Amino acid sequence: MADTWARAAADAIHLTPTQAVLYLSGGASQVPSQFCSLRTAEELALLAYNRALKLSRPGYPVLGVGFTGSLATTHPKLGEHRMHMSTRSSNRHWVSTITLSKGLRTREQEEILSGHLLLKAIAKACKVPGTFVSDLTQSDLVEECETLFTEDEELEQLIKGDVCFKVYPFLSETFTSDAERKIILSGSFNPLHDGHIKLLEAATSMCSDGYPCFELSAVNADKPPLSVSQIKDRVEQFEKVGKSVIISNQPYFYKKAExxxxxxxxxxxxxxxxxxxxxxxxxxYKKMLEILIQIKNRGCTFLVSGRDIDGVFKVLEDIDIPQELRDTFIPIPADKFRMDISSTQIREQLGI
Structure with missing residues (x-):
């Protein structure tokens, strides 16, 4: 009965859009007892969540799962038989500690039970409906807690560095589900203007397999981080025009490439x-080259549009790119995009 439910639950999880990363530790005697703790499970879930964000396709819900356990061994064990589980999504954090009755099950039975309980936790986080079969008894002790985050709390965690980025998938156009490569236009977007939108559209027309999105860093290299209210005000601009935006906490391109x-x-x-x-x-110079080669080695490229520099409109061909990096910088032809006014000039015109 439990195996039938487990297979059905696994199939249902695979049918959801959620993309998950699992970090598992323990289950038997080779795991030190100090690693089998609720805090470890929570830390694993958060690490897994950030890893899932980096691996996921844009706009898809992601999930991080952490598990650690100290279960039955082949010889009598002094400590408790217990497991700790945690799941983390963008706005939900769930933890559970389950202490099993000693001597009630074999090691294999405890491991099968822990697998079923972990599957149940993942199914719940993926919002899979259904009745979940459990082999727990009244003598087993279950403690669990769920925390829901507000948008403000999510953004505070991002600014603090606990979460690496947050996606607002406002995209109005339809892109194929296998468009895994992101085409990213980074900026402060104060304000977002037509030049930004047309530039990203021009870049997207050059990458048939890409998913276009804007990226705003909440952390600035030279200024204090943006406040939650400032981030929300700027995000609202993208919602109005139906464009996806990522809020990150990395102002440097070599960190964005990670x-x-x-x-x-x-x-x-x-x-x-x-x-x-x-x-x-x-x-x-050598340090510059090493850092940019790191970006190149991560499979990243730069699509470069012409800009006014000191009163002269210049394009990529006017810049002396080092030989080792020339295939990393790709020109956006002026006939695809050209805008001579800057965001600073637009702010001055608007009196911002």
Missing amino acids: LFPGSAFVIGADTAVRLIDPKYYDGD
Whole structure:
């Protein structure tokens, strides 16, 4: 009966859009007792959640699962037979500690039970309906707790660094479900304007397999982090125009490349000039090269549009890109996109 339910639950989980990462530790005597704790399970779930975010397709719900257990052994055991489980999604954190009656089950039976209970937790987190069969008895002790996060709390966790990014999938267009590569236009978007939208559209037209999204870092390299209210105000701009936006906590491209491997970053020629300028790398040309090669090795590229630099409109071909990086920088032709006004000028016109 339990095996039939488990197979059905697993099939139902696979049919949901949720993309999950599981970090499991323990289940037998080889795991030190200090590792078998609720805190360990919670930390594993959070690590798994952040890993799932990095691996997931844009806009899909993600789940992190943590499990640690100290179960029956082949010889008499002094400690308790227990397991700790935790699941983490964008707005929900659930934990459970289950202490099993000693001597009631064999090691194999405890491991099968722990697997079923973990499957039940995953199914619940994936919102799979149904009646879940459990082989727990009245002598087993179950303690669980669920915490729901508000949007403000989610963003506070992001600013703090507990969560690496949050996706707002407002995209109005339909893209194929296998579009795993992200086409990312990063900026402060204060305000979001038509130039941003048209630039990302031009970049997307060059990448048939990509999913376009904007990216706003809540953390700035030279300024205090954005407040929760500031982030929400800027996110509202994207909702109004039906464009997806990612809120991250990484202001540097080499860190963005760690979060979004394989992505195409859309930048202006002025940003490309700064990226290859050694003065932003402590004056060290070799350091600049090493960092940008790291970005390249993560499968990332830069799609570069023309920009006004010191009163002159320049394109990628006007920039002396190091030989080792030339295949990483790809031009966006001026006939696809050209905008001579900057965000600063737009803010001045709007009196912001």
